[in-house]
Amino acid sequence: MAGTGRHAVHRTMVLVDVEGFGAPTRTLPHQLGTRAGLYEVVGEARAAVGVPWDVCYHEDRGDGVFLLVPPEYPKAPLVEVLPEALARAVRGHNTTSHDAARARLRLAVHAGKVAFDEHGVTSTALTSGFRLLDAAPLKKALADSPGVVAMIVSRLVFDEVVRHSATVDAATFRPVEVTVKEVRDLAWLALPDHPYQPDHAVLATRPPGPTSLGTAPGGHAATGNDGDVGGNGPGNDGAGPRGVSIAGGVHGGGSGITIGAATGDHLTVGLSPVPPAPLAAGESKNPR
Known part of the structure; x- marks a missing residue:
């Protein structure tokens, strides 16, 4: 896009996919009708939600489409208003369409940095958005639902938007672990037109560990993971001051000690030399 150069810019990502687009009963004319719908x-x-089409970057995906919404448009309406509006529109489409041209949709909402070039757009965050859309729990949620839309939002969107919403009930979302290729993280499901029963206990769910959405493979989530020291990872309740937990032995003497962790890593801590005690009057430096 003009003006962005090679610098990454923040966008909210709205990704939509048609369930069963390639089903044998959906012929090419039906697929064209489904795409038009x-x-x-x-x-x-x-x-x-009041977002003009011409301010969004968008790409066609054959059986889906994704939009990148500029940051001047708030994220909240994209999870508070858009899902139900999408479900209403889908039901309207289905009532006037051939059975094989009807649609049920998977919806993913994520946010993060993206970079534009002459071929389009890319980023780790955008890839993570597509991993959300392809997550097995989302597909199952839609398959099991009597409704026409199933939504998944990233942990970032849930924590920054859904938890604080006065419009949608965060307790009607359900936490799921997304494990697709390089992504492993907590995400949240909702059924806009057939909501889950509110369950406030789910709001205490903690993330599963490393490789969060928008994090490079092998990286760590900012909210705590297995690799945290004195943080909120497994084996630490998050209370009290941050510190070091020693899971191995302490060895050595002389000028340093070696702390051997259970992982096989070692840390050698040097000790300052202790000056000798002053000699008493008449005492030799080399007593025999």
Whole structure:
């Protein structure tokens, strides 16, 4: 996009995919009808949140579409208003369409930095958004639902937007672990047109560990993980001051000690030399 150069910029990501688009019963004319309906319903839902089409970057995915919404448009309506508007529009499409051209949609909402070039857009965060859309728990949630839309939001969107919403009940979301290729993280499911029963106990769910959405493979989530020292990872309740937990032995003498961790890592701590005690009057430096 103009003006962004090679610098990454923040965008909210809205990704939509049609369930069973390639089913044998959906012939090419049906697929074309489904795609036309997809753009119609996404357009209606986008208009409901007041985001103009021409301010969004968008790409067609054959059986889906994704939008990148500029940061001047708040994220909250994208999880408070858009999902239900999308479900209403889908039901309207389905009532006037051939059975094989009807649609049920998976929706993913994430946010993060993206970089534009002459070919389009890319980033780790955007890739993570597509991993959300492809997550098995989301597919199962839609398959098991009598509704027409199932939504998944990233942990970032849930923690920054959903938890603080006065419009949607965060307790109607359900935590799921997303494990798709390089991504392993906590995400949250919702069924906009057939919500789960509120369960406030789920709001205390903690993330599963390393490789969070938007984190490079092998990285660690900022909210605590297995690699945290004195943080909120497993084996630490998060209370009290940060410190070092020694899981191995302490060895050595002389000028230093070696702390052997259970992982096989070692840390050698040097000790300052202790000066000798002063000699008493008449005492030799080399007593025999």
